[in-house]
Amino acid sequence: xxxxxxxxxxxxxxxxxxxxxxxxxxxxxxxxxxxxxxxxxxxxxxxxxxxxxxxxxxxxxxxxxxxxxxxxxxxxxxxxxxxxxxxxxxxxxxxxxxxxxxxxxxxxxxxxxxxxxxxxxxxxxxxxxxxxxxxxxxxxxxxxxxxxxxxxxxxxxxxxxxxxxxxxxxxxxxxxxxxxxxxxxxxxxxxxxxxxxxxxxxxxxxxxxxxxxxxxxxxxxxxxxxxxxxxxxxxxxxxxxxxxxxxxxxxxxxxxxxxxxxxxxxxxxxxxxxxxxxxxxxxxxxxxxxxxxxxxxxxxxxxxxxxxxxxxxxxxxxxxxxxxxxxxxxxxxxxxxxxxxxxxxxxxxxxxxxxxxxxxx
Amino acid sequence: xxxxxxxxxxxxxxxxxxxxxxxxxxxxxxxxxxxxxxxxxxxxxxxxxxxxxxxxxxxxxxxxxxxxxxxxxxxxxxxxxxxxxxxxxxxxxxxxxxxxxxxxxxxxxxxxxxxxxxxxxxxxxxxxxxxxxxxxxxxxxxxxxxxxxxxxxxxxxxxxxxxxxxxxxxxxxxxxxxxxxxxxxxxxxxxxxxxxxxxxxxxxxxxxxxxxxxxxxxxxxxxxxxxxxxxxxxxxxxxxxxxxxxxxxxxxxxxxxxxxxxxxxxxxxxxxxxxxxxxxxxxxxxxxxxxxxxxxxxxxxxxxxxxxxxxxxxxxxxxxxxxxxxxxxxxxxxxxxxxxxxxxxxxxxxxxxxxxxxxxxxxxxxxxxxxxxxxx
Numbered sequence: 001x002x003x004x005x006x007x008x009x010x011x012x013x014x015x016x017x018x019x020x021x022x023x024x025x026x027x028x029x030x031x032x033x034x035x036x037x038x039x040x041x042x043x044x045x046x047x048x049x050x051x052x053x054x055x056x057x058x059x060x061x062x063x064x065x066x067x068x069x070x071x072x073x074x075x076x077x078x079x080x081x082x083x084x085x086x087x088x089x090x091x092x093x094x095x096x097x098x099x100x101x102x103x104x105x106x107x108x109x110x111x112x113x114x115x116x117x118x119x120x121x122x123x124x125x126x127x128x129x130x131x132x133x134x135x136x137x138x139x140x141x142x143x144x145x146x147x148x149x150x151x152x153x154x155x156x157x158x159x160x161x162x163x164x165x166x167x168x169x170x171x172x173x174x175x176x177x178x179x180x181x182x183x184x185x186x187x188x189x190x191x192x193x194x195x196x197x198x199x200x201x202x203x204x205x206x207x208x209x210x211x212x213x214x215x216x217x218x219x220x221x222x223x224x225x226x227x228x229x230x231x232x233x234x235x236x237x238x239x240x241x242x243x244x245x246x247x248x249x250x251x252x253x254x255x256x257x258x259x260x261x262x263x264x265x266x267x268x269x270x271x272x273x274x275x276x277x278x279x280x281x282x283x284x285x286x287x288x289x290x291x292x293x294x295x296x297x298x299x300x301x302x303x304x305x306x307x308x309x310x311x312x313x314x315x316x317x318x319x320x321x322x323x324x325x326x327x328x329x330x331x332x333x334x335x336x337x338x339x340x341x342x343x344x345x346x347x348x349x350x351x352x353x354x355x356x357x358x359x360x361x
Numbered sequence: 362x363x364x365x366x367x368x369x370x371x372x373x374x375x376x377x378x379x380x381x382x383x384x385x386x387x388x389x390x391x392x393x394x395x396x397x398x399x400x401x402x403x404x405x406x407x408x409x410x411x412x413x414x415x416x417x418x419x420x421x422x423x424x425x426x427x428x429x430x431x432x433x434x435x436x437x438x439x440x441x442x443x444x445x446x447x448x449x450x451x452x453x454x455x456x457x458x459x460x461x462x463x464x465x466x467x468x469x470x471x472x473x474x475x476x477x478x479x480x481x482x483x484x485x486x487x488x489x490x491x492x493x494x495x496x497x498x499x500x501x502x503x504x505x506x507x508x509x510x511x512x513x514x515x516x517x518x519x520x521x522x523x524x525x526x527x528x529x530x531x532x533x534x535x536x537x538x539x540x541x542x543x544x545x546x547x548x549x550x551x552x553x554x555x556x557x558x559x560x561x562x563x564x565x566x567x568x569x570x571x572x573x574x575x576x577x578x579x580x581x582x583x584x585x586x587x588x589x590x591x592x593x594x595x596x597x598x599x600x601x602x603x604x605x606x607x608x609x610x611x612x613x614x615x616x617x618x619x620x621x622x623x624x625x626x627x628x629x630x631x632x633x634x635x636x637x638x639x640x641x642x643x644x645x646x647x648x649x650x651x652x653x654x655x656x657x658x659x660x661x662x663x664x665x666x667x668x669x670x671x672x673x674x675x676x677x678x679x680x681x682x683x684x685x686x687x688x689x690x691x692x693x694x695x696x697x698x699x700x701x702x703x704x705x706x707x708x709x710x711x712x713x714x715x716x717x718x719x720x721x722x723x724x725x726x727x728x729x730x731x732x733x734x735x736x737x
Contacts, residue, residue: 161539168532200476235609254605257605257606257609257631260608264606
């Protein structure tokens with residue numbers, strides 16, 4: 001049994017599991033179904049969790065942007081309250097309307113809960129063939145600053161300046177998180193990805209902080225690599241990478257690159273870790289409005305994010321069961337949704353996984 | 362420092378004519394071909410395996426009787442051979458010759474005073490705004506994606522590499538990314554001109570304008586404006602993270618890609634990895650007056666220095682491109698055909714392509730194949 005994906009630095013929630021033999025206490029999770037195909041895949045995940053007897057009680061909340069006092073955009077207070085209480089969230093895809101006047105919902109959530117780390121484990125799915133087999137790496141991306149600070153201005157007509165912000169605190173925080181994650185999940189090395197030869201001061205600071213934190217984690221191997229070298233090697237031999245930690249923009253690009261290696265956003269889980277022990281797990285694909293409501297969606301990404309969530313909560317048996325059932329279904333290739341190459345409906349896919357989960361008991 | 366020419370063919374003149382190219386706004390014109398003159402080219406070996414690769418080029422040129430003479434300069438930040446005077450000498454040589462072939466000048470991470478590396482400053486002084494990387498699958502060497510044929514055009518004087526950084530308060534560092542309309546238009550026009558000249562169908566702009574709305578938004582707007590002047594070329598745009606994902610899943614949907622500086626660095630290396638690595642992809646940099654030929658994915662590869670294991674394919678193919686630029690079509694084909702033949706035969710391969718041969722072996726094999734000159 002693998003050790004817990006202890007993603008917060010304080011006591012993990014596994015303390016909730018009482019001694020062996022007793023039924024573990026129900027844990028509350030805030031469920032945000034999202035838009036488009038969100039509700040369908042969320043209900044699929046709920047069904048599968050129920051079939052696996054996972055001790056999770058769902059609190060459904062909707063997240064839309066509302067204008068709070070002072071004119072600032074915020075998420076609805078009941079959603080915030082639920083999340084602060086449960087500390088764990090599972091979120092479907094949210095749509096970002098263009099020119100709606102408010103920032104994207106994902107950005108709002110990030111700011112509200114100070115979600116500073118984005119974790120994406122990329123593991124090749126047996127049964128869903130891509131040209132890259134044996135991928136097993138994790139990208140950890142700093143999610144609050146860097147190139148995405150949103151600070152831009154036009155200096156004179158035709159000249160625009162974007163500011164990339166790197167601070168000591170954020171760099172140290174993400175480096176510590178990366179090493180903790182590596183230690184808790186038995187990963188052997190952490191690689192810092194940077195471009196400190198070009199952006200000497202900013203990425204230089206990031207790198208220095210990573211080096212300092214590495215000193216306290218002597219059991220984990222620490223290497224540093226330029227971003228372009230990582231890209232060059234990643235497409236030739238992804239097996240040489242283990243845990244990668246990097247600032248915002250590089251993380252965005254690399255995590256999507258790695259998702260492409262294993263099959264795309266439809267099968268990639270993702271987790272966001274916040275400063276106060278809050279963790280929100282989500283599927284990173286879009287809302288797919290063209291197939292919404294037609295029972296054609298693929299719930300794999302949200303399901304695997306749910307599995308990641310179970311591991312975070314310490315419920316490893318259930319996580320393992322559900323993941324195995326999901327991978328077995330994909331490997332059998334009998335009931336696959338359209339994006340995986342099959343012809344079945346979402347409900348059939350879900351039913352197959354539920355059946356397998358119950359058989360595994 | 363070798364001055365090759367000793368022992369060359371008798372018709373080679375001592376006082377060689379230097380190439381003069383009239384400056385056009387967005388395209389470099391090649392000089393008219395003359396059979397009786399040699400061309401002078403500035404050579405900058407750089408760091409890491411650069412010198413070894415340059416030796417390979419010189420050996421192949423010598424064996425093929427190629428009428429090119431090299432002016433060598435050694436400028437290096439890591440080997441303490443950098444100074445303002447050297448830079449000035451190099452620049453005046455470039456002003457005469459207009460064409461150069463170079464290796465990578467390594468940029469150390471520690472900086473003494475200046476934030477911009479020598480490589481960046483060279484690019485800026487010569488105004489080498491466009492970097493073109495040819496990503497072509499090598500026949501005979503299969504990778505996960507075969508038959509690739511992409512061109513990646515990257516703006517390389519502004520963007521994230523502006524070297525404008527400062528520490529506002531202790532522990533908070535700002536790094537400025539500059540995008541200007543003039544340079545974005547210039548690179549977009551270059552990309553469309555290039556596509557037209559080479560008969561390509563589609564130009565795709567790569568950006569992150571959903572996040573960097575003003576900066577990349579301006580770049581995207583310029584590309585769209587220029588696209589309207591070229592109705593025959595299809596224009597699309599794609600976000601950088603989606604582009605990376607698509608490149609590893611289905612790279613055949615792309616033709617010519619144009620993008621700002623940092624994304625160019627990422628995509629150059631990603632695409633190079635798709636066809637075989639940094640050792641097989643040639644590239645060049647253009648300004649309105651100069652052309653500099655180098656490898657596509659620029660790494661000094663310091664761990665291979667002295668071990669004779671570097672793959673000279675990229676540099677040789679780039680040298681062949683240089684010969685085509687100088688209008689030495691015959692010699693250009695001779696060199697590139699020889700290199701491709703060696704790769705196709707598959708018997709002599711360097712370590713990065715899965716073989717055991719040394720750089721010297723590879724060069725020897727190319728020289729052998731030079732003798733089979735193609736009939737036109």
